[in-house]
Amino acid sequence: MEEESRFGFGESHAKVILIGEHSVVYGRPAIAIPLKTIKATSTIKSREDGQIIIHSERFDGLLADAPSDMTGIKKLILDAVRKQNYQKGLEATLKSMVPIARGMGSSACVAVALARALFSFFSLHFSEKELLAAANIEEVATHTNPSGLDAATCASNTPIWMMAGKIKRIPINLDGCLLICDTGIKGQTSEAIAAVKKRLGSDAKETNALFDKLQELTFAAKKQLAKNDLIGLGQTFDAAQSVLKTLGVSCDELDEYISVAKDNGALGAKLTGGGRGGCFICLTKNAAQANELAQKLSLTGVRQTWIEPLAAKEEKNVL
Numbered sequence: 001m002e003e004e005s006r007f008g009f010g011e012s013h014a015k016v017i018l019i020g021e022h023s024v025v026y027g028r029p030a031i032a033i034p035l036k037t038i039k040a041t042s043t044i045k046s047r048e049d050g051q052i053i054i055h056s057e058r059f060d061g062l063l064a065d066a067p068s069d070m071t072g073i074k075k076l077i078l079d080a081v082r083k084q085n086y087q088k089g090l091e092a093t094l095k096s097m098v099p100i101a102r103g104m105g106s107s108a109c110v111a112v113a114l115a116r117a118l119f120s121f122f123s124l125h126f127s128e129k130e131l132l133a134a135a136n137i138e139e140v141a142t143h144t145n146p147s148g149l150d151a152a153t154c155a156s157n158t159p160i161w162m163m164a165g166k167i168k169r170i171p172i173n174l175d176g177c178l179l180i181c182d183t184g185i186k187g188q189t190s191e192a193i194a195a196v197k198k199r200l201g202s203d204a205k206e207t208n209a210l211f212d213k214l215q216e217l218t219f220a221a222k223k224q225l226a227k228n229d230l231i232g233l234g235q236t237f238d239a240a241q242s243v244l245k246t247l248g249v250s251c252d253e254l255d256e257y258i259s260v261a262k263d264n265g266a267l268g269a270k271l272t273g274g275g276r277g278g279c280f281i282c283l284t285k286n287a288a289q290a291n292e293l294a295q296k297l298s299l300t301g302v303r304q305t306w307i308e309p310l311a312a313k314e315e316k317n318v319l
Contacts, residue, residue, distance in 0.1 A: 019221045056093070073114065269283070
């Protein structure tokens with residue numbers, strides 16, 4: 001008797017680090033925010049010919065022929081097939097709105113969507129821990145030693161707090177909008193991390209003092225998110241950007257864009273992620289102000305913008 005055709009679907013979203021980048025590597029806290037309007041989806045359907053096919057913007061064809069930068073995707077699919085002793089073929093389609101190398105969790109977003117689709121395809125119930133463990137198969141292959149922050153945030157509807165390797169969700173009660181801006185310059189995360197490490201080696205006292213300041217600001221941001229302190233959070237953004245600039249992870253282009261944002265009404269603005277390019281974020285009172293600011297920034301060279309409402313109510317997390 002022929003087995004009925006199977007189908008699976010999974011969805012995820014992007015993320016940005018709100019505050020605490022770089023210092024989080026040295027045990028200080030960081031907060032990441034889910035960007036629920038910037039999504040990735042994965043659909044999987046069965047095939048009778050035993051072939052595993054993948055369709056994506058980067059590659060279209062047999063999974064066995066996928067390029068090396070998709071090794072994580074390959075491992076995630078093959079791991080699921082092996083564990084379920086699945087002998088038939090399948091066809092996976094991956095679609096993502098998340099730009100690559102912009103600090104928005106592009107690989108983790110796709111990994112979470114694909115993991116959900118695989119669980120759906122095999123009709124498996126799963127916990128959050130199991131979902132993140134599956135996504136981590138891709139993330140380890142892609143990033144070697146991922147912190148887990150990206151995948152956890154891409155799987156969550158609420159902000160994620162990470163400190164000393166431990167991750168938990170935190171409440172948000174904030175009326176406002178986040179404007180995410182792509183400079184069009186590929187972020188130089190590895191170089192920025194190396195520069196901070198070198199600075200720590202040559203001037204440990206001052207660098208640790210900067211880490212401590214970022215920790216203080218991150219704890220402040222946590223309270224501001226929970227207490228709807230939009231003005232205070234804007235000031236925290238500005239103070240964090242000053243520290244990050246001193247650490248040497250900003251760049252002239254980021255500094256100029258952030259200055260323009262502040263001159264045009266942003267309540268606060270800072271780089272997000274590795275820095276030295278990539279994206280920066282601006283805090284605004286509402287979507288109308290965010291739209292107006294986005295238009296002005298686009299005239300100065302900002303490549304792309306996204307507006308993320310910061311909901312004043314906590315949503316249920318859906319696995």
